[in-house]
Amino acid sequence: MRCAHCGWPNDEAKVLSTHHTSEGWVRYRRCMCGQVSIELITLDEQAETHAQPVSAG
DSSP: OBOTTTOOBGGGSEEEEEEEETTEEEEEEEOTTSOEEEEEEEEOTTOOEEEEEOOOO
16 A cells, blocks of 8 residues: 555554454554554454555545
């Protein structure tokens, strides 16, 4: 995934925090440009990790 603001790869963004939820984990990251993104991380039945951006609006 990439930053929606500048296009920088999110895997290089600084992790601010990660919290467990009923859906999986919510992870907050700060990009090099300063933009904060929110990801929902879930596991499928084969224990594979999937991350998707979450809109803050």
